[in-house]
Amino acid sequence: MGIEVTVEGLTMSFGSQTIWRDVSLTLPAGEVSVMLGPSGTGKTVFLKSLIGLLKPEKGRVLVDGVDMVGDSDRKVFAARKKFGLMFQDGAMFGSMNLYDNIAFPLREHTRKSEKEIRRIVLERMDMVGLGGEERKLPGQISGGMRKRAGLARALVLDPQIILCDEPDSGLDPVRTAYLSQLLIDVNTRTDCTMLIVTHNIEIASTVPDNMGMLFRRDLVTFGPREVLLTSRDPVVAQFLRGNRHGPIGMSEEKDAATLAAEAERFGSLKVREMEIPPQLEPSPGLPERMGAVRRSQRVMANLHLLPAEAQEAIQNAHRRRSMGGPPPPVPWASA
Ligand SMILES: Nc1ncnc2c1ncn2[C@@H]1O[C@H](COP(=O)(O)OP(=O)(O)OP(=O)(O)O)[C@@H](O)[C@H]1O
Numbered sequence: 351m352g353i354e355v356t357v358e359g360l361t362m363s364f365g366s367q368t369i370w371r372d373v374s375l376t377l378p379a380g381e382v383s384v385m386l387g388p389s390g391t392g393k394t395v396f397l398k399s400l401i402g403l404l405k406p407e408k409g410r411v412l413v414d415g416v417d418m419v420g421d422s423d424r425k426v427f428a429a430r431k432k433f434g435l436m437f438q439d440g441a442m443f444g445s446m447n448l449y450d451n452i453a454f455p456l457r458e459h460t461r462k463s464e465k466e467i468r469r470i471v472l473e474r475m476d477m478v479g480l481g482g483e484e485r486k487l488p489g490q491i492s493g494g495m496r497k498r499a500g501l502a503r504a505l506v507l508d509p510q511i512i513l514c515d516e517p518d519s520g521l522d523p524v525r526t527a528y529l530s531q532l533l534i535d536v537n538t539r540t541d542c543t544m545l546i547v548t549h550n551i552e553i554a555s556t557v558p559d560n561m562g563m564l565f566r567r568d569l570v571t572f573g574p575r576e577v578l579l580t581s582r583d584p585v586v587a588q589f590l591r592g593n594r595h596g597p598i599g600m601s602e603e604k605d606a607a608t609l610a611a612e613a614e615r616f617g618s619l620k621v622r623e624m625e626i627p628p629q630l631e632p633s634p635g636l637p638e639r640m641g642a643v644r645r646s647q648r649v650m651a652n653l654h655l656l657p658a659e660a661q662e663a664i665q666n667a668h669r670r671r672s673m674g675g676p677p678p679p680v681p682w683a684s685a
Contacts, residue, residue, distance in 0.1 A: 351379060351380050351510070351541045351640070352379050352380040352381075352510045352511060352540075352541055352542040352543030352544075352641075353379050353413065353414050353432065353510045353511060353543060354376060354377065354378060354379040354543065355376070355377040355400060355411065355412070355413055355511060355543060355545075356376050356377075356410075356411070356412040357373055357374055357375050357376070357377075357400070357409070357410075357411050357412075358374050358409055358410045358411075358412070359372050359373075359374055359408060359409040359410070360372070360373040360374070360399065360406050360408065360409035360410070360411065360419070361373070361406055361407055361408040361409055362392065362395055362396075362399060362404065362406040362407065363407055368567050369391075369392035369395050369567065370391070370392050370395075370396070370564055370567045370568065370569065371567055371568065372408075372409075372568075373396070373409070373564075373568075373569045374409075374569070375562060375569065375572040377511075377543050377545055377560070378543070378559070378560065378641075378644070378645065378648065379543055379644075380537075380541045380542065380543055380640060380641040380644060381537075381543065381544075381558075381559040381560060381641040381642075381644065381645050382533065382534070382537050382544045382546070382557055382558045382559050382560070382641060383543075383544065383545050383546070383558050383559065383560040383561065383562070383572075384545075384546045384547075384548060384553065384554050384557065384558040384560070384561045384562070384575075385545060385546070385547045385548075385561075385562050385563070385564065386548065386549065386554055386561065386562070386563040386564075386578075386589060387549075387563055387564035387565055387589075388549075388565065388589065389549070391564040391565055391566075391567075392564055392567075393515075393547040393564060394515055394547065396547070396564065397435075397513050397515055397545070397547055399411065399418070399419070400413075400418060400433075400513065400545070401418065401430050401433050401435070401513070402418040402419070402426040402427075402429070402430060405419060406419055413429050413432060413511070414429060414432065416428070416429040418430075431459070431507065431509075432509060432510045432511055433509050433510075433511045433512070433513060434504035434505055434507065434509030434511070434512045434513070434542075435504055435512075435513050435515075436497070436500045436501050436504045436512065436513070436514040436515065436517055437500060437515055438515050438516045438517075438519050441500060442488035442496060442499060442500065442503075443488070444487065444488055444489055445487070446487075446488075447484060447485050447486060447487055448475070448480065448483055448484055448485075448486050448487075448488070448491070448499050449471055449475075449484035449485065451488065451499060451503060452471045452474060452475060452499060452502045452503045452506060453467050453468075453471045453506070454503065455503060455506050455507050456470060456471070456506050456507070459507060460507070470506055471484075471502075471506065472484075474502040474503075474505045474506055475499075475502050477502065477505065477535075477536065477539060478498040478499070478501050478502045478505075478532060478536075479498060479532070480495065480498055480499060480502060483495065492525075493520045493521055493525070494521055494525040494528065494529065497517055497521065497529060498529075498532065501514075501517070501532070501536065505536070505540065508540075509542060510542060510543060511542060511543045511544070511545070512536070512540075512542045512543070512544045512545075513544075513545050513547075514533070514544065514545070514546040514547065514548075515547050516547055516548055516549070516550075517529055517533070517546060517548065517553075518548055518550040518552075518553055523552065526550060526552055526553065527552065529553075530552065530553050530556055530557050530630060531630055531633060533546065533553075533557055534557060534630045534631070534632060534633075534639065535632055535633050535636060537639060537641055538632040538636045538637065538638075538639040538640075538641075539636065541640050541641065546558065551590055554590075555575075555579060555590075555626070555627050556627050556628070556629060556630050557629070557630060558575050558629075559574070559575060559629075559641060559642065559645040560572065560573060560574055560575060560645070561573070561574075561575045561577075561578040561579070562578070563578060563585070563586055563589065565585050565589075566585075570583060570585055570586060571583070571586065573656070573660075574645070574649050574656065574660065574664065575626075575629070576626060576656075576659075576660040576663040576664050576667070577656060577657060577660040578590075579626045579663065580626065580657070580659035580660050580662075580663050581657075581659075582659070626663050626666075626667070628667065628670065629642070629667070646668075649664060650664075650668075653665075
């Protein structure tokens with residue numbers, strides 16, 4: 351099963367530029383979380399800080415008792431092995447076929463025999479729907495296949511935590527939908543803790559158990575998906591609806607004068623009622639997703655602490671599930 355990641359009071363700057371400050375959150379063990387945020391708000395920097403590749407100036411990131419910020423390089427390096435990373439572009443070696451690309455971490459970091467490596471690589475390729483494509487070069491496959499190959503490679507060392515940096519970048523809506531299903535299926539099969547960084551509202555509204563958003567150097571919110579999806583915060587509402595009018599501007603943030611002019615023209619941003627899409631279920635034939643079961647227990651036990659809109663959305667989802675749940679999802683294997 352995945353392990354919990356606890357972030358406490360994390361502040362990151364490059365020189366005089368503060369990226370974000372005092373970020374605290376917990377990625378619950380075995381659950382899927384998403385971090386949203388406009389471009390340039392430091393989502394990738396956040397992922398790199400979790401694995402100790404960047405060192406924030408303040409705060410702690412606790413992974414199985416190791417502080418990825420303050421502990422020795424030796425401890426951080428050992429703890430990093432618990433992570434699997436899926437990069438934006440798949441980060442494949444162009445001259446190696448998919449089999450060798452996916453086998454690379456096993457050859458590099460373990461002493462496993464080629465027979466054992468073959469078993470693991472073929473199993474992970476099958477898991478992401480790439481069975482039979484071993485000999486293809488990264489340049490010979492689609493962007494969606496490259497993403498899935500990147501995910502297979504992230505899985506070969508049996509990570510307990512998977513970090514995905516914009517897994518949807520460059521994918522069309524159909525392939526993004528297949529990828530969303532794949533992420534849920536991978537979580538079902540591995541029970542890993544997952545954090546996905548994305549701008550994509552489709553992924554954000556259908557995949558995660560928990561969601562957060564970075565904006566203006568702060569973590570706006572982090573918690574059960576329904577909290578963000580029903581939020582009346584103008585930043586969150588604007589982002590979720592892809593609206594031009596609101597606090598988020600082309601250069602990420604509008605200045606006070608622009609905001610004041612907009613407020614006069616459009617009045618304060620009213621959040622319209624939004625139907626929360628049902629969260630994706632594992633594909634047919636897969637067992638129940640244990641992360642979802644644990645999240646449901648945790649959230650129901652703390653329901654009274656959440657905003658009224660989120661409570662209602664959670665209770666509605668519960669009712670829907672107990673009445674038979676949403677229609678079965680489309681299998682992803684051919685994306
Ligand atoms: N190594 C670095 N040195 C200096 N500045 C950096 C470094 N890495 C990132 N930054 C700066 O940190 C800020 C946040 O970058 P980051 O890539 O994390 O944003 P992001 O939210 O992931 O953006 P996008 O969604 O567009 O990928 C940017 O202003 C970037 O220039």
